[in-house]
Amino acid sequence: MSHIAITELLKGTVAVDSQVTVKGWIRTRRDSKAGISFLAVHDGSCFNPIQAVVPNSLNNYDEVTNLTAGCSVSVTGKLVESQGQGQAFEIQADTVEVIGLVENPDTYPMAAKRHSIEFLREHAHLRPRTNVIGAVTRVRNCLSQAIHRFFHERGYMWISTPIITASDCEGAGEMFRVSTLDMQNLPLTDKGDIDYAEDFFGKEAFLTVSGQLNGETYASAMSKIYTFGPTFRAENSNTSRHLAEFWMVEPEVAFADLEDIASLAEDMLKYVFKAVLDERRDDMEFFAQRIEKTAISRLEEFVEKDFAQVDYTDAITILENCGKKFEFPVEWGVDLQSEHERYLAEEHFKAPVVIKNYPRDIKAFYMRQNEDGKTVAAMDVVAPGIGEIIGGSQREERLDVLDARLEEMGLHKEDYSWYRDLRKYGTVPHSGFGLGFERLVAYVTGMGNVRDVIAFPRTKGNANY
Amino acid sequence: MSHIAITELLKGTVAVDSQVTVKGWIRTRRDSKAGISFLAVHDGSCFNPIQAVVPNSLNNYDEVTNLTAGCSVSVTGKLVESQGQGQAFEIQADTVEVIGLVENPDTYPMAAKRHSIEFLREHAHLRPRTNVIGAVTRVRNCLSQAIHRFFHERGYMWISTPIITASDCEGAGEMFRVSTLDMQNLPLTDKGDIDYAEDFFGKEAFLTVSGQLNGETYASAMSKIYTFGPTFRAENSNTSRHLAEFWMVEPEVAFADLEDIASLAEDMLKYVFKAVLDERRDDMEFFAQRIEKTAISRLEEFVEKDFAQVDYTDAITILENCGKKFEFPVEWGVDLQSEHERYLAEEHFKAPVVIKNYPRDIKAFYMRQNEDGKTVAAMDVVAPGIGEIIGGSQREERLDVLDARLEEMGLHKEDYSWYRDLRKYGTVPHSGFGLGFERLVAYVTGMGNVRDVIAFPRTKGNANY
Numbered sequence: 001m002s003h004i005a006i007t008e009l010l011k012g013t014v015a016v017d018s019q020v021t022v023k024g025w026i027r028t029r030r031d032s033k034a035g036i037s038f039l040a041v042h043d044g045s046c047f048n049p050i051q052a053v054v055p056n057s058l059n060n061y062d063e064v065t066n067l068t069a070g071c072s073v074s075v076t077g078k079l080v081e082s083q084g085q086g087q088a089f090e091i092q093a094d095t096v097e098v099i100g101l102v103e104n105p106d107t108y109p110m111a112a113k114r115h116s117i118e119f120l121r122e123h124a125h126l127r128p129r130t131n132v133i134g135a136v137t138r139v140r141n142c143l144s145q146a147i148h149r150f151f152h153e154r155g156y157m158w159i160s161t162p163i164i165t166a167s168d169c170e171g172a173g174e175m176f177r178v179s180t181l182d183m184q185n186l187p188l189t190d191k192g193d194i195d196y197a198e199d200f201f202g203k204e205a206f207l208t209v210s211g212q213l214n215g216e217t218y219a220s221a222m223s224k225i226y227t228f229g230p231t232f233r234a235e236n237s238n239t240s241r242h243l244a245e246f247w248m249v250e251p252e253v254a255f256a257d258l259e260d261i262a263s264l265a266e267d268m269l270k271y272v273f274k275a276v277l278d279e280r281r282d283d284m285e286f287f288a289q290r291i292e293k294t295a296i297s298r299l300e301e302f303v304e305k306d307f308a309q310v311d312y313t314d315a316i317t318i319l320e321n322c323g324k325k326f327e328f329p330v331e332w333g334v335d336l337q338s339e340h341e342r343y344l345a346e347e348h349f350k351a352p353v354v355i356k357n358y359p360r361d362i363k364a365f366y367m368r369q370n371e372d373g374k375t376v377a378a379m380d381v382v383a384p385g386i387g388e389i390i391g392g393s394q395r396e397e398r399l400d401v402l403d404a405r406l407e408e409m410g411l412h413k414e415d416y417s418w419y420r421d422l423r424k425y426g427t428v429p430h431s432g433f434g435l436g437f438e439r440l441v442a443y444v445t446g447m448g449n450v451r452d453v454i455a456f457p458r459t460k461g462n463a464n465y
Numbered sequence: 466m467s468h469i470a471i472t473e474l475l476k477g478t479v480a481v482d483s484q485v486t487v488k489g490w491i492r493t494r495r496d497s498k499a500g501i502s503f504l505a506v507h508d509g510s511c512f513n514p515i516q517a518v519v520p521n522s523l524n525n526y527d528e529v530t531n532l533t534a535g536c537s538v539s540v541t542g543k544l545v546e547s548q549g550q551g552q553a554f555e556i557q558a559d560t561v562e563v564i565g566l567v568e569n570p571d572t573y574p575m576a577a578k579r580h581s582i583e584f585l586r587e588h589a590h591l592r593p594r595t596n597v598i599g600a601v602t603r604v605r606n607c608l609s610q611a612i613h614r615f616f617h618e619r620g621y622m623w624i625s626t627p628i629i630t631a632s633d634c635e636g637a638g639e640m641f642r643v644s645t646l647d648m649q650n651l652p653l654t655d656k657g658d659i660d661y662a663e664d665f666f667g668k669e670a671f672l673t674v675s676g677q678l679n680g681e682t683y684a685s686a687m688s689k690i691y692t693f694g695p696t697f698r699a700e701n702s703n704t705s706r707h708l709a710e711f712w713m714v715e716p717e718v719a720f721a722d723l724e725d726i727a728s729l730a731e732d733m734l735k736y737v738f739k740a741v742l743d744e745r746r747d748d749m750e751f752f753a754q755r756i757e758k759t760a761i762s763r764l765e766e767f768v769e770k771d772f773a774q775v776d777y778t779d780a781i782t783i784l785e786n787c788g789k790k791f792e793f794p795v796e797w798g799v800d801l802q803s804e805h806e807r808y809l810a811e812e813h814f815k816a817p818v819v820i821k822n823y824p825r826d827i828k829a830f831y832m833r834q835n836e837d838g839k840t841v842a843a844m845d846v847v848a849p850g851i852g853e854i855i856g857g858s859q860r861e862e863r864l865d866v867l868d869a870r871l872e873e874m875g876l877h878k879e880d881y882s883w884y885r886d887l888r889k890y891g892t893v894p895h896s897g898f899g900l901g902f903e904r905l906v907a908y909v910t911g912m913g914n915v916r917d918v919i920a921f922p923r924t925k926g927n928a929n930y
Binding site: 454 | 472589641642644645649667694884892923928
């Protein structure tokens with residue numbers, strides 16, 4: 001390919017007066033009375049298009065003056081310093097090859113005007129052509145690359161935990177069934193139940209809700225692992241924070257306690273936010289201008305501030321004594337609501353805060369029991385402007401304590417045999433956390449709805465494209 | 466965490482005579498008559514364990530001499546140059562803290578002896594503790610990191626194409642259904658059919674078989690994208706090359722033709738193989754010794770050699786005239802079988818070979834029609850020792866040609882409306898390929914079965930863990 005990405009030209013990595021070719025799509029066209037056309041050509045490689053200055057001496061100048069938003073072109077010419085303001089370089093075009101036109105420009109859904117975010121969502125296959133979704137796509141990519149880099153540099157192994165699971169560990173609530181049975185003609189057992197022995201996997205199978213338990217098996221051998229893959233919830237939650245299909249990052253670390261994993265969460269978030277500030281300044285300036293005024297400043301603050309740390313029990317005392325009226329009343333034993341978390345982060349600590357050691361009765365069976373007999377070594381990272389962003393815990397590594405907890409909660413030991421094996425054979429203290437990737441992207445970009453930070457969102461009633 | 470990864474010690478990044486702590490699992494223990502025990506401690510960070518030399522002067526020396534394979538320990542002591550052969554450094558232990566024992570060492574499934582690969586597969590939660598699966602895990606991680614790095618360095622955006630799809634484009638053959646309907650009590654329409662309007666997504670939904678078509682929408686805006694995510698086939702294929710759930714890498718490139726994408730495939734494979742040779746020499750030496758003699762040499766050759774290129778039509782002529790008897794007879798129009806591909810790569814070209822321009826009747830509707838009216842711009846990369854490793858094509862960007870092909874193949878235009886939109890609005894020549902990630906890992910490691918290169922394989926009748 002002989003053309004060059006527009007980001008390279010705008011960054012100044014190519015010498016002025018070089019002959020260059022760019023390929024992309026028209027954003028706007030402006031014709032001067034003097035017989036010159038200005039084309040803004042975009043190729044997705046950065047936020048800005050490059051301006052191509054096209055003289056009417058070109059053979060196909062008539063064709064050029066018919067170009068509309070979305071048409072694809074190849075422009076060849078000399079790279080020069082721009083006379084106008086706004087950008088440093090432009091192209092004096094020698095040739096403009098029209099590659100693809102737009103059928104009916106008047107009805108082209110992505111015509112050059114401001115569209116509502118809901119309208120864009122209904123055109124998910126075309127919306128990456130817009131400023132806003134293009135910027136989201138680049139920032140999302142930047143974050144995902146930074147996550148892989150962060151863990152890789154620290155010796156973590158990426159593990160692909162299974163998407164389809166027949167494990168009884170996960171609990172079937174709000175899970176999607178995966179099946180190849182003929183729905184019109186279901187096989188039945190003698191008792192008249194569905195005979196899942198006839199199904200593809202020989203038993204009931206579902207889409208995973210978390211890679212954690214599988215991840216623990218690999219942490220118990222490789223020491224430091226992480227997952228980064230899709231997870232699923234069949235929740236009928238029509239909110240701006242829920243998707244039926246979303247990506248999770250789940251590190252799991254052997255020989256790590258709750259403090260270690262809280263530090264890891266802090267280091268990781270700061271690392272990936274710094275990557276965005278360093279690498280995607282162009283897109284972040286757009287978000288700060290159009291979407292969320294503090295998009296850049298709040299990331300800068302996040303990176304600079306030490307996280308606060310507070311025990312759940314102390315957090316409850318703070319909330320009880322703060323004089324603020326909450327919709328959900330606070331007392332020891334309740335789960336913290338978003339309003340409580342945000343008060344702690346935004347008003348009390350004025351910083352991201354790690355809340356630790358939650359009541360065991362509101363937490364999962366696998367979290368490590370504390371000495372007090374009432375709490376478990378769980379933690380949430382709560383940040384100003386978003387609330388909970390990470391949830392994690394130290395895992396119960398003591399077989400007898402785990403077994404007692406399973407029994408207390410009415411869970412069956414037999415269903416957890418492979419998970420219990422990790423405690424039978426060279427058990428180690430270990431900890432991990434989960435990060436919902438779309439919530440992270442929504443936080444960084446200031447986009448109000450997770451449906452706008454994943455390419456093709458899946459929600460109740462919607463699996464289009 | 467105050468301990469250090471064993472790979473750092475064995476690489477020599479820590480000064481001799483430093484006081485260090487390592488945490489890991491016992492591989493072997495040997496006691497000398499002189500009252501010294503030698504512990505091989507492994508933490509998954511590299512192929513080799515480190516040796517800890519434990520004198521009988523330790524308070525808990527009795528405990529140390531009871532350690533068995535798989536027990537977890539923390540060892541603190543002085544890093545010294547090793548007297549023995551095999552490795553450069555060892556630890557003179559001051560303290561050995563026993564963290565977790567192995568219940569019934571005699572029946573511990575991962576006791577220190579050679580296990581069959583089938584036995585390991587039945588203990589997928591413990592098998593990463595073995596030499597072979599540990600090495601596979603590190604090489605798999607190295608390959609996946611290298612894939613992300615390769616594309617990121619070249620300006621490609623990682624896109625998470627959807628896992629759940631209700632799109633009619635993919636064709637429902639061999640797909641898994643995703644549903645939340647109550648199987649015991651299915652809703653029916655007036656006509657007595659299953660009423661999928663009642664299902665979670667409001668229509669039939671399946672697990673994706675490829676991210677390509679979705680990827681094309683983003684390539685038509687961002688220019689260069691790739692996917693790296695799970696894909697699914699409900700095939701009843703009980704072979705060493707098939708999984709029901711596997712990971713695919715699918716770059717899609719605007720303004721790229723078949724030659725461009727063939728070059729991209731060559732560059733990518735060489736880049737990731739070079740990463741393995743540079744970064745995982747320890748594991749590759751194990752594979753060369755125990756699994757596949759040529760594991761290292763064939764990668765080295767692959768990296769050095771230029772790929773051969775041949776048209777399908779010429780490949781057929783070569784095969785017809787080679788004097789070799791094939792199980793599947795060859796003539797123009799047939800799809801190439803593994804035996805044909807391997808003959809071309811291993812015996813004729815003695816190099817990886819790109820086979821191009823296949824008969825259109827054996828290829829998918831979206832591949833670009835060539836001028837000859839008989840072939841399409843498709844390509845496969847075929848390598849010695851494995852056969853097909855990559856399949857790709859230039860996509861049909863001309864709406865009229867695409868529509869004619871859909872009609873010829875009995876497909877309905879209406880089902881492809883969003884895909885056709887990409888051709889209506891600023892269409893561009895574009896190309897992409899697909900790489901099955903597990904087949905890549907199997908090739909690199911020499912492992913004979915893809916079930917042994919993914920953590921928890923899913924196949925017909927098996928979705929355990």
